[in-house]
Amino acid sequence: MSTLPTTGSLLLPAILLSPLLAMLIIVFIPKEEKKLIKIVAAVGTFVAMVFSLYVFFAYNRSLGGMQFTLTIPWVPDIGVNMAFGVDGLSLPMLLLTNLIGFCSIYASWNMENRAKEFFVLLLILITGVMGTFIARDLFIFFLFYEIVVIPIYIMVIIWGSTKRVSKEYAGMKLTIYLLIGSAFLLVALIALYLAAARNGNPTFMFDQLAARQELFSPAFQKVAFGLMLFGFGSLISMFPFHSWSPDGYAGAPTAVSMIHAGVLKKIGGYGLIRLGVYVLPIGASFWAPVIAVLAVCNVLYAAFIALAQKDLKYVIGYSSVSHMGYVLIAIAAMNPTAMNGVVAMMFAHGVMSALFFSMIGFIYEKTHTRNIPDLGGLAHQMPRLAIGFMIAGLASLGLPGTVNFIAEFTIFMGTIKVLPVQAILGIAGIIFTAVYTLRVIANVLFGPRRPEWDHLKDIRGPELIPLVVCGFVIFVVGMFPNILMGLIDTGVVSSGLAKVLETVSQAKMGGLF
Amino acid sequence: MFKEMHDLFQWAWLIPILPFLSFLLIAFVTKRSKGLSSTVSILAILTALGIAISIGIGVIQSGAEIVENPAIVNVNWLNIMGLKINFGTVIDPLSAMMLFVVTLVASMVQIYSLGYMHGDKGWSRYYAYQSLFASAMLGMVLATNLLQLFIFWELVGLCSYLLIGFWFFKVSAREAAKKAFITTRVGDFGLLLGILFLYHRFGTLDFVALSAALSTNLQNVAVAGTVGYVTVMAFLVFMGPLGKSGQFPLHVWLPDAMEGPTPVSALIHAATMVVAGVYLVARMYFLFDASPAVLQFIAGVGAFTAIFAASIAIAQDDIKRILAYSTLSQLGYMMFALGVGSYSGSMFHLMTHAFFKALMFLGAGSVIHAMHEKQNIWDMGGLWKKMPITGWTFFIGVLAISGVPPFAGFWSKDEILANALLNGHPVIYAVGLFTAFLTAFYMSRLFFVAFMGPEKPENHPHESPWAMTIPLIILAFFSVVGGLVALPEHNFAFFVHYGEFEAEAMHWGLAGISVIAGLLGIGLAYTIYVKKTIAAENIVARFPSVYKVLQNKYYVDEFYLWIIHNIMDGVAKILYWFDIFVIDGIINGIAFITRGSAKTLRRTSTGQLQTYAMVFFFAVVVLYLVFAFGEGQLQALNPLATLGGVK
Secondary structure: OOOOOOOEOOHHHHHHHHHHHHHHHHHOOOOOOHHHHHHHHHHHHHHHHHHHHHHHHHOOOOOOOOEEEEEEEEEHHHOEEEEEEEOOOHHHHHHHHHHHHHHHHHHOOOOOOOHHHHHHHHHHHHHHHHHHHHEOEHHHHHHHHHHHHHHHHHHHHHHOOOOOOOHHHHHHHHHHHHHHHHHHHHHHHHHHHHHHHHHOOOOOEHHHHHHOHHHOOHHHHHHHHHHHHHHHHHHOOOOOOOOHHHHHHHHOOHHHHHHHHHHHOHHHHHHHHHHHHHHOHHHHHHHHHHHHHHHHHHHHHHHHHHHOOOEHHHHHHHHHHHHHHHHHHHHHHOOHHHHHHHHHHHHHHHHHHHHHHHHHHHHHHHHOOOEHHHOOOHHHHOHHHHHHHHHHHHHHOOOOOOHHHHHHHHHHHHHHHHOHHHHHHHHHHHHHHHHHHHHHHHHHHOOOOOHHHOOOOOOOHHHHHHHHHHHHHHHHHHHOOHHHHHHHHHHHHHOOHHHHHHHHHHHHHHHHO | OHHHHHHHHHHHHHHHHHHHHHHHHHHHOHHHOHHHHHHHHHHHHHHHHHHHHHHHHHHHHHOHHHHHOOEEEEEEEEEEOOEEEEEEEEEOHHHHHHHHHHHHHHHHHHHHHHHHOOOOOOHHHHHHHHHHHHHHHHHHHOOOEHHHHHHHHHHHHHHHHHHHOOOOOOHHHHHHHHHHHHHHHHHHHHHHHHHHHHHHHHOOOEHHHHHHHHHHHHHOOOOOOHHHHHHHHHHHHHHHHHHHOOOOOOOOHHHHHHHOOHHHHHHHHHHOHHHHHHHHHHHOHHHHHOOHHHHHHHHHHHHHHHHHHHHHHHOOOEHHHHHHHHHHHHHHHHHHHHHOOOHHHHHHHHHHHHHHHHHHHHHHHHHHHHOOOOOEHHHOOOHHHHOHHHHHHHHHHHHHHOOOOOOHHHHHHHHHHHHHHHOOOHHHHHHHHHHHHHHHHHHHHHHHHHHOOOOOOOOOOOOOOHHHHHHHHHHHHHHHHHHHHHOOOOOHHHHOOOOOOOOOOOOHHHHHHHHHHHHHHHHHHHHHHHHOOOOHHHHHHHOHHHHHHHHOHHHHHHHHHHHHHHHHHHHHHHHHHHHHHHHHHHHHHHHHHHHHHHHHHHOOOOOOHHHHHHHHHHHHHHHHHHHHHOHHHHHHHOHHHHOOOOO
């Protein structure tokens, strides 16, 4: 039993604890002090965002690997370590979580109904999501993952909205999907742990699990990856386990939609790389053809359904399912370029969907409807909101100059080499994405002025924060992609992922001839 | 000398950056002040024009050297495993020509808009979009690699979308903007695939490196299937120009794009953005040149578009729509010129067309301005007298597009037609010639009906302000003299050509034939619409169905709409139904079964002690019976028992 020394950086725990601390302070603030509660929540997430920006730029790219690590043995008997750290794969996700977390506070700035409970739960949710991305230990990863489930359920039930389906149904569906997914995941994790512990040295550490390749037989890898695929696949709304996503987002309050679509579902993609491809490469390459086909279904099937939607949130909900198809097809491509694309796409889609959901949240808050035929001409009364909505829409259809184009292009480049047919079908999705996005933009924002919306006030003050932050990130990274892509590339190369992929692809070639 | 020039060419990046800075400045600082916004925008584009002119002079002075060695600067933009992309600027005669054309027309249009957009609520927004467009278009012209070109290509598409839908409160503008974006996106899908396959195959997208890689690949006969592969890629890449330059069957968006403000139509949908497709084919000519089949295809599509659009233009009554179909037709001209190998001719025509078509659009804008937004040519009449500057400059435009010497269109059109015939494409030559006749006809028709004819008493037209007439005069000047660059020894083709340069003599005989075709068209229009010797109504009455089909643009739009509304939306509805009732149905079914079985089983937990005691009692009885009489069976069930361990 190796007990790792308790050394390292306290920066990541500080990032993790600042929203938690804000949450604890809020608990002691009287519930009438709504303004104060919001300010404390904003400060907590702001500190976390600034720190994670610092980590993002202070990360030594030439060195690579896990940095800002901290390892505290927690349950030494079974090898559980409180291990944190970030590399090029997880750091973008950490930054994304905090960007969106910060924005989600402002998207809920007008929340008056039981504000105290709302912000307490929201901060727990943010902390939980963040924890999964900085964990270097499977046990801790799973722990944070389970923390996430509880606040989501409560928040949908209390602050959600009932449209096509009731909010209770939506919340239930969301939660049960998460739980069933995590149940399968748990089985896979325990099996992985037991298999890895056969050399008498049990561990939950990602890198050590990955280093024990020889202990995982091909058959074991296939089964374990299959279980993981079901678990993480449901989380990332893989076809046909996607139906929670549109209902869930439609039912959830704005902040939950932002965090769920923006980062939470990305735990699925992140897990599939970090645990799936990295630790079980043979299993991953066995399942890759299946993933590729399902991914194409995601892209096209969901894009088509988005065309037939009347509720704004359903459009974006299905659009999110469609975009996750690109993440999945890139995972199936199993090469370093595509893996770069996976992380970039998760980041890009996160920022974009957070902006989209916050803008839709404002529209709903002001007009009390999300039904597209009832809306129209909102650019007359709310030009700033229209700009935000358009930026999100254009990013969604992968316009060059936005970070989403970088991500999509990288994915296409990585995929077309190995899965040409699936890639071409997937790329065809960009046409349909353009169709539904532009239809929504046209029908919601443009057209003749409608007098019934004349009393609406444009977004202003704190409401502008999501637009400013997300818009800035979308364009700056879109114009200077090396800011993000350089880091991700370091992650793919130095984490050993690139090497693993090379070995697998060679093995595959060997199998063919 | 050349060294100094290179130092100058290094500053080419300023040309797109200046309008971009102006865009940022307008968007974030000056948007509340109308005067400042337009000043910033116009100053930026005029400075860019100045740099473009000095670069153009530098290119001419460098002479043959720059033709052989373009000045290229590259900076890394994206660098990850398996994907390295640069951004840079290339200065060669082709890009220098485009820089000049784009900055000139953009400056003229922006100055013109001072008059045309006067009093519009979206003034600052308009100038912000104009600046953004100029920036994107110039960035595209300077691109050193295909991905950079594609990025700016999409951005000019975005600006086109924003400017078509500039008056977003009009439903027609909103729909036209959407249609333009989606239609071009269909083409861009192919272009994107082409880019991906090219990079996958050759590991670079840089034009120079790609060209070199392609030629080594083609020389190496051992690389089997290269030609087939190249054909596929060239075809995919050509899908982009198909959409952007409005070639059949993706031409439907361009006439609708006329919903935008008229100066926008002049700049984006006549002179600059729509020729981006032609420019792309010219830039990637090494790829198309390697695939005769695709060149043939380009020639065919171009020629078809030319005559197809010209035939529609005859039957249109809206002044802007006539010009739009004329643009489509001329784009077809440029495209088939490339297809038949008249590289210089195509680029030459691109330049002259930019001058005279921008001129005519701005002239049309001047007319519409004076007519208070009336666009039907039959509502106009006698405008020449009331608007002399607009009338004269428009007349120059008509003569230029009809190919009357010595106006600009004559030289470029003649070069294309001569090349088509001499390179062995008689059919395309004939189509081109007939199109020239049609062009002269419908343009003269427009001119005669709107500018001559009887005055309409209900109209009170007046000449436009100087901000609008000065750009007209400048563009008219270029429409007159623009073609003369074909004359000197170091002429246009000396600088802009593909492969080895061969000086070609003027084919005066062929030129004569095209001039006759043009004059015939003008003459026919004169007879019908001025002399009225032949009544237009009689012709229409004789071929009612033909006229109807032409007026309805061959029903292509209706066909597409039918596909979109019935097939695409139909599939969407079916899949949505499937998602709700099958996929969700299964999920809810599982939930229902779980809940149902739980409900059933719940009855066993009654909470009554008597029930539990009864169950307990019967269970004991059953167990007793099993143990007492079923020993053998039990043994079979118990694996340990067979080992003799438990008895």
